[in-house]
Amino acid sequence: MSLAAVASHQTPARAASLPPGREAIAAVTQALAARFGNRLVTSLAVRQQHGHTLTWIPNQPPDAVVFPDSTEEVADIVKLCAEHGVPVIAFGTGTSLEGHVNAPYGGVCIDMAQMKRVIAVHGEDLDCVVQPGVTRKELNEHLRDQGLMFPIDPGADASIGGMAATRASGTNAVRYGTMKDNVLALTAVMADGSIVKTSTRARKTSAGYDLTRLLVGSEGTLGVITEITLKLHGIPEAISAGVCPFPSVQAACDATILTIQTGLPVARIELLDDVMIRGVNQYSKLSLPETTMLFVEFHGSEAGVKEQAERFGEIARDCGGGDFDWATKAEDRSRLWQARHDVYWAARALRPGAESVATDVCVPISRLAECVEETKRDIEASGLIAPIAGHVGDGNFHTQPLVDLADPDEVERAQGFVDRLVKRALAMGGTCTGEHGVGQKKMKYLELEHGAEALAVMATLKRALDPQNILNPGKIVAL
Numbered sequence: 001m002s003l004a005a006v007a008s009h010q011t012p013a014r015a016a017s018l019p020p021g022r023e024a025i026a027a028v029t030q031a032l033a034a035r036f037g038n039r040l041v042t043s044l045a046v047r048q049q050h051g052h053t054l055t056w057i058p059n060q061p062p063d064a065v066v067f068p069d070s071t072e073e074v075a076d077i078v079k080l081c082a083e084h085g086v087p088v089i090a091f092g093t094g095t096s097l098e099g100h101v102n103a104p105y106g107g108v109c110i111d112m113a114q115m116k117r118v119i120a121v122h123g124e125d126l127d128c129v130v131q132p133g134v135t136r137k138e139l140n141e142h143l144r145d146q147g148l149m150f151p152i153d154p155g156a157d158a159s160i161g162g163m164a165a166t167r168a169s170g171t172n173a174v175r176y177g178t179m180k181d182n183v184l185a186l187t188a189v190m191a192d193g194s195i196v197k198t199s200t201r202a203r204k205t206s207a208g209y210d211l212t213r214l215l216v217g218s219e220g221t222l223g224v225i226t227e228i229t230l231k232l233h234g235i236p237e238a239i240s241a242g243v244c245p246f247p248s249v250q251a252a253c254d255a256t257i258l259t260i261q262t263g264l265p266v267a268r269i270e271l272l273d274d275v276m277i278r279g280v281n282q283y284s285k286l287s288l289p290e291t292t293m294l295f296v297e298f299h300g301s302e303a304g305v306k307e308q309a310e311r312f313g314e315i316a317r318d319c320g321g322g323d324f325d326w327a328t329k330a331e332d333r334s335r336l337w338q339a340r341h342d343v344y345w346a347a348r349a350l351r352p353g354a355e356s357v358a359t360d361v362c363v364p365i366s367r368l369a370e371c372v373e374e375t376k377r378d379i380e381a382s383g384l385i386a387p388i389a390g391h392v393g394d395g396n397f398h399t400q401p402l403v404d405l406a407d408p409d410e411v412e413r414a415q416g417f418v419d420r421l422v423k424r425a426l427a428m429g430g431t432c433t434g435e436h437g438v439g440q441k442k443m444k445y446l447e448l449e450h451g452a453e454a455l456a457v458m459a460t461l462k463r464a465l466d467p468q469n470i471l472n473p474g475k476i477v478a479l
Contacts, residue, residue, distance in 0.1 A: 024084040024085060024086055025063050025064075025084075025086060025106065025107075027084055028064075028080055028081060028084050028086045028108060029042065029063065029064050029108075031080055032064065032066055032077065032080065032108070035076070036066055036067070036068075036073075039066060039067040039068075039114075040064060040065070040066045040067075041064070041065045041066075041067075042063070042064045042065075044061070046065055047061035047062055047063070047064070047065060047109075048061045049094070050062055050065050050089075050091050050094065050101060050103075050109045050111065051101065051102050051103060052094075052096075052099045052100070052101055052102040052440075054094075054095070054096075054097055054344075054356070054358070055097055055098075055099070055355070055356060055357060055358055055441070056355040056356075056357050056403060056405055057099040057102060057440060057441065059102070060102040060103050060104045061103060062087075062089055062103035062106060062107050062108060062109035063103075063106045063107060063108065064108050064109070065091075065108075065109045065111050066108060066109070066110055066111065067111050067113060067114045068110060068112075068114065068115065069114040069115055070115070070226075071187055071189065071195055071226040071227060072195075074110060074189045074224055074226050075189045075193045075194070075195050076193070077108065077110055078110075078189050078190075078191065078192075078193045078224060079192070079193030081107070081108055081470055082191060082192055082193055082468060082470060085468055085470060086106075086107050086108060086470065087103065087105050087106060087107025087108070087470050087471075087472070087473050088107060088108055088110060088224065088470055088471055088472070089101060089102075089103050089107060089108070089109045089110070089220065089472050090109075090110050090112065090132075090161070090165065090220040090224045090225070090472065091109050091110060091111045091112065091162075092112055092132065092133065092158060092159030092161050092162025092163075092165070093135065093156070093157065093158055093159045093162060095154075095156035095157075095158045095162070096162065096166055096436070096437065096439065097358045097359075097436045097439075098433070098436050098437050098438060098439030098440060098441045098442055099439040099440030099441055099475075100165075100166065100219050100220070100437060100439040100440075100472070100475060102439075102440060102474075104440070104473070104474040105473050105474060107470070110224060112131070112132045112133035112159060112161050113133050114133065115131035115132055115133040115161075115226065116131060116133040116134050116138070117130070117131045117134070118130050118131075118134060118139065118142050119131065119227065121142075121143065121146065121148070121232075122201070123146050123148060123232075125201065126148070126231060126232045126233065126234075127184060127201055127229060127230060127231055127232055128143070128150075128229070128230055128232055129227060129228070129229045129230075130160050130227070130228055130230065131161075131226065131227060131228075132159055132160060132161020132162070132164070132225050132226060132227070132228060133159055133160075133161065134159065134160050135157045135158060135159050135160070136150060136152065136153065136154075136157060136158060136160065136163065137157045139160060143232065144235070147234055147235050148232045148233065148234060148235065149232065149233055149234070149235050150182070150230055150232055150233075151172045151175075151176040151182075151233055152168060152169065152170060152172060152173070152176065152177075152178065152179055152182055153170040153171050153172050153341075154168045154169065154170035154171075154435065155170055155171070155340075155341040155343075155344075156341070156344075160228050160230070161225045161226075161228065163179050164179050164183055164186065164215075164216050164225055164228050165215075165216075165217070165218065165219050165220050165225055166179075166217065166219055166435075166436075166437040167179050167180055167216055167217030167435070167437065168435060169391065169394075169396070169434070169435045170391065170435070171268045171270055171337070171340065171341075171391055172267060172268055173391055173393070173394055173396075173435075174260070174266060174267070174268065174269060174391065174393030174394050175265060175266065175267040175268070175299065176233065176267075178435070179216055179217075180213060180216050180217065181231075182230055182231045183212060183216050183228060183229070183230060183231075184199060184200075184201055184202075184203070184212070184229040184230065184231060185197065185198055185199035185200055185201065185212055185228075185229040186198045186199075186211075186212055186215055186216070186225055186227065186228055186229070187225070187226050187227035187228075188215055188223035188224060188225050188226060189223060189224045189226055190222075190223050190465060190466075191222075191223070191465060191466040191467070191468065191470060191471050195226075196211070196223065198211035198212040198214075198215060199211070199212045199229075201229055214461075217437070218476070219437055219438065219439065219472060219475050219476055220471060220472040220475070221462060221466065221471050221472045221473075221475050221476050221477075222461070222462065222465045222466065222471065223465070223471065224471070236267075236299035236300055236305075237300065237301050237302065238299070238300060238301060238302045238304070238305040239267075239297065239298070239299055239305070239330075239333065240297070240298050240305045240306075240309055240326060240327075241268075241295070241296065241297040241298075241326070241327045241332075241333045241336055241337070242295075242296055242297075242309070242324045242325055242326040242327060243288060243293050243294065243295050243296075243324070243325050243336065244293060244294050244296065244316050244321045244322060244323075244324050244325075245288075245289045245291050245292070245293050245321065245322040245323075246291065246292045246293065246294065246316075246319070246320060246321050246322070247291065247292075247320050248292060248320075249271070249273055249292050249369070249372050249373055249376055249388075250369050250372075250373055251292070251319045251320040251321065252271050252292045252293070252294050252319075252321075252392075253271070253368045253369030253372055253373075253392060254319045254369055255294065255315055255316050255318075255319040255321055256269055256271065256294065256365070256368065256392045256393060257365055257366065257368060257369065258315045258318075258319065259312060259315055259393070260365055260393060261365075262311075262315070264308055264311055264312060264315075265298075265299075265300070265308065266296060266297070266298060266308070266312065266393060267297045267298055267299040268295065268296060268297040268337075268391075268393070269294060269295070269296050269297075269391075269392060269393040270294065270295040270296075270340055270389065270390065270391060270392065271292065271293075271294055271372075271388070271389065271390045271392040271397065272292070272293050272295065272340070272343065272387075272388070272389045273292050273376070273387060273388040273389070274290050274291050274292055275350070275385065275386070275387040275388070276343055276346070276347060276387035276388060276389050277289070277290050277291065277292075277293055278290050278350065278387075279343070279346035279347050279349055279350045279387055280339050280340075280342070280343060280346045282346065282349055282350070283339075283342060283345060283346035283349045284335075284338070284339035284342055284346060286339055289322075294316070294321070294392075295336065295337070295340050296312060297333070297337075298312075309324075309326070340389075343387070343389045343400075344356065344358060344400065347387045347400045347402065348400075348402065350385060350387065350402060351385055351402040353404070354385075354402040354403055354404055355402070355403050355404075355405050356400050356401075356402060356403075357400065357401045357402075357403055357414055357418065358398060358399075358400045358436070359398065359399060359400075359401075359418050359421065359422075359433075359436065359441070360390075360396060360397065360398040360399075360433055360434050360435060360436045361396075361397065361421055361422060361424075361425035361430055361431065361432060361433065361434060362394065362395050362396040362397075362425065362430050362431050362433070362434025362435075363395045363425050363428045363429065363430030363431075364395055364428065364429050364430065365393075365394070365395040367395075367428040367429065367430070368392060368395050368397075370428070371397075371424060371425060371428055371430070372388065372390070372392075372397060374424060375388065375397075375399060375421055375424065376388070378417060378420055378421070378424075379399070379401075379417065382413050382414075382416070382417045383413065384401050384402075384403075384410075384413060384414060384417060385401070385402045386399050386400060386401040386402070386417070387399070387400055388400075391434075391435075394434070395430070395434070396434035396435060397434075398436075399421065401414045401417060401418070422442075422445050423448070426445070426448060426449055431449060432445040432446070432448075432449050438475065438476045439475055439476075440474060440475060443475070443476065443477070443478065446458075446476070446477070455477065458476065458477050459477045459479060462476075462477050462479060463479060
């Protein structure tokens with residue numbers, strides 16, 4: 001299958017109202033240039049940087065990229081685009097993996113790179129308000145001196161706005177939850193350019209529809225997020241991390257399941273299979289045993305962390321795990337978790353020149369071992385190189401087939417593998433994506449997961465809030 005065929009297979013039909021005429025694009029671009037000057041960019045190189053670049057989906061650049069610095073400027077941009085029926089695509093740091101920032105119908109990309117203010121930190125209330133361009137690392141650096149942290153950690157240094165839009169989670173989700181659990185309120189620009197505040201800083205409310213949760217995870221298809229109010233946590237007194245080898249994926253998953261079922265408050269518990277460990281050793285210059293391993297971390301008091309680690313050690317030994325290699329020094333922990341966060345690039349290094357087809361699923365934790373083992377057998381039978389890593393404490397795992405896009409047979413085998421992976425997870429009561437989101441690549445599975453009736457409700461919401469279908473069109477639901 002050619003690259004063009006792959007694209008046509010994954011991209012929905014264009015809505016009747018799209019594409020905008022070239023006259024509309026020209027009019028919008030001219031007006032934006034007059035308003036924003038050199039903060040509007042139309043060069044091909046910059047536009048391609050704002051299309052999707054991290055997987056096998058072809059790059060689909062916007063017609064222009066604009067860099068606002070306030071909610072009001074975003075509202076002005078959206079109003080102008082709405083007047084001319086021109087698509088609007090919000091952009092954070094471009095680390096999403098399912099084609100979220102592609103512009104299949106052209107239009108204007110709103111890059112949040114200049115909206116990086118930490119507007120307020122309310123330490124006594126454990127919350128803060130930030131603009132969407134602030135990244136998670138920047139936020140935690142800002143909070144560190146106050147003894148506070150924002151725990152959601154998807155690996156990449158993603159923007160907070162992008163993390164809210166994709167309902168991100170990551171390595172700490174097993175203890176601290178996902179973005180939907182840590183966003184208190186949003187300010188968003190709607191499809192007509194109006195500005196909406198979805199809630200307050202109160203920790204709970206029963207006042208009206210939950211607009212915050214509606215927009216969190218909507219991937220820019222219902223509104224453009226311009227401010228986020230987040231829950232914060234105190235930096236733990238003690239943190240201890242370590243790695244433990246296991247003889248099989250089954251044994252590692254069994255240890256994970258027992259850890260969760262016994263109520264042990266593990267902060268992170270990450271699985272890397274033997275193939276991924278080989279890549280990590282090569283890329284991050286480590287010397288870990290090339291077998292399935294769990295990376296774990298505990299947060300709490302000195303005594304509590306010690307007790308948790310000892311109890312986990314007992315569980316691991318009962319499941320056939322080997323000796324732990326513990327890291328209590330901050331620099332050792334950072335090196336360990338940086339290696340974990342770099343698995344995307346470590347996997348790609350296993351087959352230079354191949355494209356990565358990163359994907360994820362999530363299943364109930366009781367079905368985790370079965371799902372991962374079946375997936376490993378499927379990889380072998382398919383003749384693919386596809387390392388596995390996962391946030392297995394909540395049943396979520398990722399696999400990353402490395403594919404030669406010039407080989408039609410290999411592309412077909414990889415597509416078949418991903419399709420079976422998703423359907424396997426759904427058959428086990430899981431979901432087609434635990435944290436990557438829908439974007440372009442997972443749209444075709446939503447009806448299978450939710451049913452036609454639920455998908456119709458999503459489409460009704462989209463039409464009601466975005467009747468012209470200008471907000472990140474071609475994502476989640478096809479209109």
